[in-house]
Amino acid sequence: MDERKNIKTTLTLVSLVLLAGILYWGQNNLSTFQIRILNLAAIFVILGVSMNLVIGFTGMFSLGHSGFMCIGAYTAAILTMSPESKELIYFMEPIVPFLAHVEWPIFAAVIMAALISALFGFLIGFPALRLRDDYLAIATLGFAEIIRIIVTNTITITNGSLGLKNIPSIKSMWVYWGCAILIIIILKRIINSSWGYAFKAVRDNEIAAEAMGINVFHAKLLSFTIGSAIAGIAGALMGFLITSIDPTMFRFLFTYQILLIVVLGGMGSLTGSVIAGVFITIIMEWLRVVEQDMNVFGLLTIPGLPGMRMVIFSIGLLMIILFYRQGIMGTREFNWDWLLDKLKIRRGSKRGVSL
Amino acid sequence: MSNVLHTDNITMQFGGLKAVSDLSLEINQGGIIGLIGPNGAGKTTVFNMITGVYTPTSGKVIFNDQDITGLKPDRITALGIARTFQNIRLFQTMTVMENVMISKHVRLKANLAEAVLGLPRYSRARLKQYDECMELLHKVQLDDVVNEQATSLPYGKQRRLEIVRALATQPSLLLLDEPAAGMNPNESQELMQFIARIRDEFNITVLMIEHHMEVVMGICERIYVLDYGVTLAEGTPAEIQNNEKVIAAYLGAVKKDA
Amino acid sequence: MSMDVLLQNLANSITLGSLYALIAIGYTMVYGIIRLINFAHADLLMVAAYIVFYGILVFSLPWWASFAIAIVLTTLLGVTIEKLAYRPLRNAPRISALISAIGVSFLLENVGIVTIGATPKPFPRPSELVWNIHAGGISFLSTTIIIPVVTVILLIAVTFMVKKTKIGVAMRAVSRDFEASSLMAVDVNKIISATFAVGSGLAAVGGILWSLQYPQVDPLMGVFPGLKCFIAAVMGGIGSIPGAMIGGFILGFVEVMLVGFFPGVSGYRDAFAFVILILILLFRPGGILGENVVEKV
Secondary structure, eight states: OOOHHHHHHHHHHHHHHHHHHHHHHHHHHHHHHHHHHHHHHHHHHHHHHHHHHIITTTTTOOHHHHHHHHHHHHHHHHHHHHHHHHHHHHHHHOOOOHTOOOOOOHHOOOHHHHHHHHHHHHHHHHHTTTTOHHHHHHHHHHHHHHHHHHHHHHHHHHOOOGOOOOOOOOHHHHHHHHHHHHHHHHHHEEEEEEEHHHHHHHHHHHHHHHTTOOHHHHHHHHHHHHHHHHHHHHHHHHHHHHBBBBGGGSHHHHHHHHHHHHHOTTTTTTHHHHHHHHHHHHHHTTHHOOOOOOTTTEEEEEOOOOTTHHHHHHHHHHHHHHOTTTTTTTTOOHHHHHHHHTTTTTOOOEEEEEE | OOEEEEEEEEEEETTTTTEEEEEEEETTTEEEEEEETTTTSHHHHHHHHHSSSSSSSSEEEETTEEEOOOOOOOHHHHHHHEEOOSSSOTTTTBBHHHHHHHHGGGOOOOOOOHHHHTTHHHHHHHHHHHHHHHHHHTTTTTTGGGGGGGGSHHHHHHHHHEEEHTTOOOOOOEEESTTTTTTOOOHHHHHHHHHHHHHHTTTTTTEEEEEOHHHHHOOSSSSEEEEEEEEEEOOOOOOOOOHHHIIIIOSSOOOOOO | OHHHHHHHHHHHHHHHHHHHHHHHHHHHHHHHHHHOTTTTTTHHHHHHHHHHHHHTTTOOOOHHHHHHHHHHHHHHHHHHIIIIIHHHHHHHSSSHHHHHHHHHHHHHHHHHHHOOOOEEEEEOTTTTTTTEETTTTTEEEEEHHHHHHHHHHHHHHHHHHHSSSHHHHHHHHHHOOOOHHHHTTHHHHHHHHHHHHHHHHHHHHHHHHHHHSSSSEEETTTTTHHHHHHHHHHHOOOOOOOHHHHHHHHHHHHHHHHHHHHHGGGGGGHHHHHHHHHHHHOOOOTTTTTTOOOOOO
């Protein structure tokens, strides 16, 4: 009856097949370096969409994302490191006995990372989400720091500030981009569902949302927990990509970079976060050039300026928030309807909403 | 006639200020009741106490023989009281249809997992809700702007949308906070008929705060007059119009129509 | 704990408390007037410290000249930041202004890293100001006395200004009711700039005194003190100047005493402040002296 719906389903399936094809080609033809960057981009995309869920779609200014990444990373790393590695790495104090001989498969570890991060998200969200915007920001920032400080000090579990090395290395683009695509699909379905509507209503007008029957606190807690779980997955993947983690990796700087991605892409647009995630990752690498010595025409060397990347990013964030607040996509999403409208293919139903 | 809502001596105290004192209202099934009084008399505070935004400092709110005092707003909406706001509170990033669909969330009998997996229990329920909302919007002649941004509508339509959004929660009692604010006499007239129509069609009870006297006197069967948080008078429109205390405090000399 | 150590700890806690109080006032004044957590406030501390650093070591200026220049320049910087990064967003959603504040903070820190380098450098303490005092068998630094004294003088000055001067009254009016004030012919922009000027000036003094007490400067030196001072301001009641003072002293006291009595938890030292913050926000968000504002429905 709705011919458009069939067209759209076909388009989606075709795109997925195309993506699979691109991944296959990439895995076999790109250099190790390029693959690594793209995998990193996948992780940042995952971080971007999960932070956007909390900040952009539900309107909660949480700055605690790096804390949940940290939990996810450590959970997955500890579960997947071989017992021999553990004995080697934990040389200041040996690891807690019940974790010493644990060695889980990757998939299970990632799921566990998601669950533990979700648990912490729930526990932290419970008190924190009663707070207003600015206080929520500081409270979540505080929680992220507390997590980091605890991780640094519980040496028998986390090896403290020495960090963990010899985490199993995963280089396959299928894993990272597979996760990213799966997460994007799930988030899209959540956002288009009645719960997604509830999130957006809470963002737009909390008091009206409550008057229309939405339990605002439950909605916030749900959104926050999901966001934390996904951040945990991203953390786990980070560990597998870089093979070593330590508490200083998860400082506020990390949350800041994800914030940049969310703001650049548009708070309230999944598409935007995907685009911005890839863009920022590539720019970050490309800007490394600025931090190295530059040889100009072989005549003179401009000395590298370490830290210049972050200066550029800071200016970038300020420019965006001052002059281009809605970001690349604003609250719009890419969808097939837009494309089909352009191609003037007739709409079957007038239903303008996704359910 | 059964008693849909009554309040027992509710008082609202903010620090040293008593916004509402010992108020006892009685709303009967199917009626259209007015709540009038000068600005600052505490009318919206009464609404807030009934809908759970404020918990009364003392006293009770009884809805359909159930004590709802101190319950949170979303619970109260689930039980069947819906409201609109003095300053329109539409969801500004959402379309007309999306605004109305929000009200269906409270009645949705499915869980998030079913939604994500696309299971029929969710998708069927949701489609049904969509159709219900469409029908509602059709009844109030807002179906031509269904996919427009809610805040892009002209003021009168926005007010109507807010009322429809409240109706979508399937209430038995509807609280309207100054629904005619900012309207000219023609629009107020239309609104009056609109309210009477929805009371009949949806079989609900209406309690409304208003300053437009033509609307209040024209459509309300009974009126409560509030001043400084206290009931000044209560009765039919005719009684109120002739009440000296009310005239002195609020109405001024009312011209008597033929 | 022996008497000597106890006295030492008490002295340190008063000193630290003074520093926290000075910086907390800036947070509370800005929040009180435009409801913004100025993430960049604490980085001004760092800027002032570095200006003195360069003044003394690179330009060979006498210490009092470096101090003066640092205070003036930092105050100007604070006022400029408000004009460029916060004022344009005054009518935007609150999140935007917060993001801008974070952006400014990061910019300052990273410009610091690029221009001065991330490695901490020793701060040149003028010997006229910092010397050892021996009294009754214990020895302590002169800063232990100088810092609280300077702080108290400044606190009295600020309180006087806010209560008695025209500008102070205007500041309080604007923080109570923004719109009404502008209708009363108060030049709101000027008042806000003045607020930032006072806050930034105090932060500058705080930064200089901080460096006298803890003579090490690095671009990120303001980060933790900043967070803690904001927490102190919340503890005392955000928007209340006396509250910020009280909060600062309490926080300094708790921090030093806790580590003094339980050395084993020194690794968690920074976490305390956050725990305190979260407890306050949950159970008494108005803080010690603050009030609760209800949103009008």
